[in-house]
Amino acid sequence: MRAVRGGTAGLVLAAGGGRRLGGRPKALLEVGGRSLAERAVAVLSAAGCDPVRVVIGAHAERVRARLTASGAGPREIVVNPGWEEGMGSSLRVGLNPPPAAEAVLVMLVDQPGIGAAAAARVIAAGREAPGGLRSALVTAGYGGKRGHPVLLGAEHLPGVVASARGDRGARAYLAEHADRVRIVECSDVADPADIDTPEDLRRALAAGRPAAPRPQQSVERDGGRT
Secondary structure (H helix, E strand, C coil): CCCCCCCEEEEEEECCCCHHHCCCCHHHCEECCEEHHHHHHHHHHHCCCCCEEEEEECEHHHHHHHHHHHCCCCEEEEECCCHHHCHHHHHHHHCCCCCCCCEEEEEECCCCCCCHHHHHHHHHHHHCCCCCHHHCEEEEEECCEEEEEEEEEHHHHHHHHHHCCCCCCCHHHHHHCHHHCEEEECCCCCCCCCCCCHHHHHHHHHHCCCCCCCCCCCCECCCCCC
16 A cells, blocks of 8 residues: 555546547647646646646557656656546546545546636645545535536545446546535636537637646656556
8 A cells, every 4th residue: 555645646537539529639639739638737736736647548659748748747647548438447547556645636638727726726625624635525616516626535535446437437426425525616717618529629729728837846757557
């Protein structure tokens, strides 16, 4: 078992193949002058997550090369060979082994309207949870509805991994423990719209999403497949 240290790790789920985008991997789409994978790493780093782990799958070597060349922030890159099974498989790969932190903040690669302000707000709410970060279950909220990013305290990670299947990710676990989930409204600082189709991408480009803030320090930790 890994020793748990303080703080929050970040996890970017970036393995999808972009089937409805004509097979263009979402991680390599560019919005605001940066790839979505680079941007998501920078968002989590700017919010204070360390390390930041990125799960890649489709076009893995291209995505790895882009992240490695970018110096986007402290990261571990892991490959999900079963990425076509859905988000659940990427979440299992990303949390095995669990990061050595009190909690993990999970972010989807295809939501460029979510920035460091929302991520930091969710982490702050986790620190206020009974039992602190280790026992926290916090999600961003948009109009009262649960969304991303999602903070998972370390004590919940085994249950999340066991229940993550298909495209549901952590939803089943969060539903089962709904009485412990805190929803933190973030609609004033973030837009949860995702990019699934060419029209979604056109809207994101038209909105002119700014690039995420670059972290002050960049430390590469390319862990390959774990």
